[in-house]
Amino acid sequence: MSKVRATVNSSGGDIALxxxxxxxxxxxxxxxxxxxxxxxxxxxxxxxxAAVVHLALSFAARRSAS
Known part of the structure; x- marks a missing residue:
């Protein structure tokens, strides 16, 4: 995900949207x-x-980051 973010120069919010x-x-x-x-x-x-999946992916990403 960081490679994509660096390529398009976007924040995490843009990628999530x-x-x-x-x-x-x-x-x-x-x-x-x-x-x-x-x-x-x-x-x-x-x-x-999509809302349920999005929330689950966001929660998993935050949990793995900490």
């Missing part, structure tokens, strides 16, 4: 195309699942 948006898009697409849900529900499911 990009990771969160990629997770939302991925889970929304899975919900839409695999489970054949409507886009509005797919986006809501994507946000909910």
């Amino acid at each position: 990009i990771r969160f948006l990629v997770l939302v898009g991925g889970y929304a697409a899975i919900s839409r195309f695999v489970f054949d849900a409507f886009w509005d529900r797919s986006i809501l499911v994507g946000i909910a699942v």
